Amino acid sequence: MEVMSLKSFIGGIHPKDQKQYTKDLPIIKIKASDEVVFPLKQHIGAPCQPIVKIKDNVKVGQIIATSDQFVSSPIISSVSGVVKKIEERMDVSGKMQESIVIANDGLYQKVENNNNKQELTYEEKIERIKAAGIVGLGGAGFPTHVKLSVKDSNQVQYYIVNGAECEPYLTSDYRLMLEKTDELIAGIHVLLEMFPKALCYIAIEDNKKEAIHLLKEKCKYEKRIAVKELKTKYPQGGERMLVKVLTGKTLNSKMLPLDVGCIVDNVATVIAINQAVRYNQPLISKVMTISGDGITPSNIEVPIGTSFKWIVEQLGGFKSEVQKLICGGPMMGSALIHLDIPVTKTSSSLLALVQDEVSLFEPSACIRCGRCKDVCPSLLVPQKLYQIATKNDTEAFILNGGMECIECGCCSYTCPAKRNMTQAFKKMKYLVSINKRK
Amino acid sequence: MNQLLHVSASPHIKDRVTTSSIMLDVIIALIPATLFGIIQFKINALLIIVTTITTCVLAEYLYERFMKKTITIKDLSAVVTGLILALNLPSTVPLWLPVIGGLFAIIVVKQFYGGLGQNFMNPALAARCFLLISFTGRMTNFAFDGMTSSTPLAILKNGESFDLIRMFIGNTAGTIGETSTVALLIGVVYLLIKGVIKLTIPMTYIITFSIFTLLFSPCSFDFYYLACELCGGGLILGAFFMAADYVTSPMDQKGQIIYGVLLGVLTGLFRFFGTSTEGVSYAIIISNLLVPLIDKFTLKGGVYQ
Numbered sequence: 001m002e003v004m005s006l007k008s009f010i011g012g013i014h015p016k017d018q019k020q021y022t023k024d025l026p027i028i029k030i031k032a033s034d035e036v037v038f039p040l041k042q043h044i045g046a047p048c049q050p051i052v053k054i055k056d057n058v059k060v061g062q063i064i065a066t067s068d069q070f071v072s073s074p075i076i077s078s079v080s081g082v083v084k085k086i087e088e089r090m091d092v093s094g095k096m097q098e099s100i101v102i103a104n105d106g107l108y109q110k111v112e113n114n115n116n117k118q119e120l121t122y123e124e125k126i127e128r129i130k131a132a133g134i135v136g137l138g139g140a141g142f143p144t145h146v147k148l149s150v151k152d153s154n155q156v157q158y159y160i161v162n163g164a165e166c167e168p169y170l171t172s173d174y175r176l177m178l179e180k181t182d183e184l185i186a187g188i189h190v191l192l193e194m195f196p197k198a199l200c201y202i203a204i205e206d207n208k209k210e211a212i213h214l215l216k217e218k219c220k221y222e223k224r225i226a227v228k229e230l231k232t233k234y235p236q237g238g239e240r241m242l243v244k245v246l247t248g249k250t251l252n253s254k255m256l257p258l259d260v261g262c263i264v265d266n267v268a269t270v271i272a273i274n275q276a277v278r279y280n281q282p283l284i285s286k287v288m289t290i291s292g293d294g295i296t297p298s299n300i301e302v303p304i305g306t307s308f309k310w311i312v313e314q315l316g317g318f319k320s321e322v323q324k325l326i327c328g329g330p331m332m333g334s335a336l337i338h339l340d341i342p343v344t345k346t347s348s349s350l351l352a353l354v355q356d357e358v359s360l361f362e363p364s365a366c367i368r369c370g371r372c373k374d375v376c377p378s379l380l381v382p383q384k385l386y387q388i389a390t391k392n393d394t395e396a397f398i399l400n401g402g403m404e405c406i407e408c409g410c411c412s413y414t415c416p417a418k419r420n421m422t423q424a425f426k427k428m429k430y431l432v433s434i435n436k437r438k
Numbered sequence: 439m440n441q442l443l444h445v446s447a448s449p450h451i452k453d454r455v456t457t458s459s460i461m462l463d464v465i466i467a468l469i470p471a472t473l474f475g476i477i478q479f480k481i482n483a484l485l486i487i488v489t490t491i492t493t494c495v496l497a498e499y500l501y502e503r504f505m506k507k508t509i510t511i512k513d514l515s516a517v518v519t520g521l522i523l524a525l526n527l528p529s530t531v532p533l534w535l536p537v538i539g540g541l542f543a544i545i546v547v548k549q550f551y552g553g554l555g556q557n558f559m560n561p562a563l564a565a566r567c568f569l570l571i572s573f574t575g576r577m578t579n580f581a582f583d584g585m586t587s588s589t590p591l592a593i594l595k596n597g598e599s600f601d602l603i604r605m606f607i608g609n610t611a612g613t614i615g616e617t618s619t620v621a622l623l624i625g626v627v628y629l630l631i632k633g634v635i636k637l638t639i640p641m642t643y644i645i646t647f648s649i650f651t652l653l654f655s656p657c658s659f660d661f662y663y664l665a666c667e668l669c670g671g672g673l674i675l676g677a678f679f680m681a682a683d684y685v686t687s688p689m690d691q692k693g694q695i696i697y698g699v700l701l702g703v704l705t706g707l708f709r710f711f712g713t714s715t716e717g718v719s720y721a722i723i724i725s726n727l728l729v730p731l732i733d734k735f736t737l738k739g740g741v742y743q
Contacts (some may be wrong), residue, residue, distance in 0.1 A: 168451065321441060324445075331450075334448065358446060370690075381739035401742070407448075412452070416460055423448075
């Protein structure tokens with residue numbers, strides 16, 4: 001429909017990308033804190049049950065909680081030490097969650113790795129990915145083994161590696177693409193073996209020129225891998241947007257990418273898959289971006305379970321009084337109540353902001369300017385939906401397509417009257433899901 | 439940390455554009471036309487502009503104060519209403535007339551229906567039409583160079599011709615802000631650069647009106663006449679600053695096209711087949727009333743559903 005030099009989608013916004021703070025900083029390793037905490041649910045699906053008891057000794061890579069449900073992902077210790085407590089701790093979203101607390105002995109004794117088998121079947125690969133505790137590391141946390149378990153491996157036409165990283169500030173995927181290029185490509189080969197009919201697209205926004213160059217260079221002779229340069233626009237990295245842009249196929253809330261022959265995985269997930277399938281290594285650490293004007297910016301690799309407080313201390317504390325802490329990007333991340341929260345599989349960043357800019361604005365009357373409608377990537381009319389949401393009218397909300405909302409935040413971002421629309425839609429979607437369960 | 443952290447649902451960043459920054463852009467865009475009006479019509483014009491804006495802002499402040507509502511004069515919408523109303527008045531009106539107009543615009547048209555964003559008619563235009571009906575003589579008494587004079591549109595309607603260059607620059611009789619096409623267009627360019635307005639409504643309006651003029655006006659297929667009709671009266675002011683008003687125009691592009699076509703046809707009907715020389719105000723007001731209906735049929739969400 002639209003003629004554009006770079007691929008894009010309808011709608012979206014152009015916030016300042018703020019990646020200049022961290023994009024040139026190599027990933028540094030940070031050690032685990034003395035006490036590491038593992039919430040029992042770090043993924044979409046059934047929560048895990050602890051399989052260790054208090055005072056048990058655990059090793060690095062040991063599964064400490066698991067579930068017999070298929071849609072779930074085991075919890076794996078990132079340190080060696082003793083199980084101190086199993087109690088409720090606060091997670092990133094502010095909810096109290098049953099968690100395993102381990103006292104880190106600092107020895108990092110590993111479980112024995114019997115990676116003796118070289119030729120793995122499809123099922124064995126899936127089994128390894130499951131055992132490694134891999135979930136969608138972009139932030140959604142959907143168990144990867146579930147996503148990759150397809151009835152017929154020939155039905156996957158496109159395997160899309162999501163390196164768009166469209167959220168402002170975040171640079172962890174960008175750094176991974178630069179520093180772990182070979183592992184990324186090795187991971188793609190693992191997946192292309194699993195899906196023999198699939199083509200792989202590596203999707204990167206055009207504000208990450210270096211990564212595009214490097215990957216294009218390395219994939220020069222790859223017949224089944226293509227690097228796709230996308231227009232820098234939020235939410236380019238959304239699953240539905242990527243599929244639309246790269247394959248022209250339209251997805252909605254009732255569909256999975258697989259319904260149109262696509263699987264989308266984040267860069268970090270593909271690297272984790274490589275580690276799991278080739279070396280039988282579990283997912284025990286996370287690459288994160290630490291940014292914002294209140295802290296020394298950096299890209300770090302940190303063991304899962306480490307507390308944010310420890311990370312901040314290791315980086316020299318806050319530079320000045322901070323008003324807001326965000327885990328995840330500023331568009332979709334969650335604000336933290338305090339720092340005593342563990343890093344989980346889906347933590348992608350910590351942003352320390354001296355000024356909470358949203359609190360400066362008071363919502364006022366809608367002037368019907370239509371900006372929210374113009375930026376909505378799901379082609380909704382947020383203005384109309386917001387009126388419905390204020391009345392808690394779930395029926396009208398569904399009728400007007402409210403369930404297609406991907407909570408990207410574009411409407412709230414762009415609204416000149418500063419109305420909190422996305423926030424209201426989240427509430428409505430929650431109400432609808434509760435009504436369904438009844 | 440001795441201070442509690444701020445916690446809110448995402449998104450945690452917002453665009454710099456606010457309602458008041460948009461209103462300020464509209465005011466800035468109207469400055470060339472306002473200055474031209476003041477230079478052309480001297481102290482009278484200045485007094486009318488000041489009176490109208492003051493009345494509008496005061497009326498909004500007092501009404502909201504009295505009704506114990508949040509005071510919203512800071513959003514500058516009342517200033518915009520006042521300015522647009524003043525630009526739509528002849529320079530000869532006595533000063534009590536803009537006071538009545540301002541009160542009507544803010545209290546009756548805007549506040550009685552719920553304030554900013556809830557009014558179904560453009561307040562300034564509704565007030566202008568109210569004044570036109572109530573004080574027809576005073577509202578159609580135009581002066582130029584201190585002498586009572588006819589507007590170019592009235593001259594054209596009598597079958598005479600008019601100098602197009604003079605109309606484009608604005609050395610003609612008319613309301614304070616409508617005479618100079620070039621001054622208005624400078625403002626339009628500013629609004630387009632700032633992304634405050636889109637061309638959909640004004641252009642469909644002007645194109646439809648042009649086609650209508652070429653086909654049905656007394657001088658059909660006369661392009662000089664068409665150019666005069668476009669530069670004359672409140673067409674440019676109306677099309678870019680009033681028809682494209684967010685609150686009273688459709689939100690969907692399809693709806694905006696329907697709305698623009700409707701405006702063009704109505705303006706043509708009023709100008710060529712009505713008794714008055716001007717038709718822009720009435721065309722916009724009537725089309726405003728149809729906006730909820732247009733939205734009902736065109737504003738649909740969830741096409742991916």
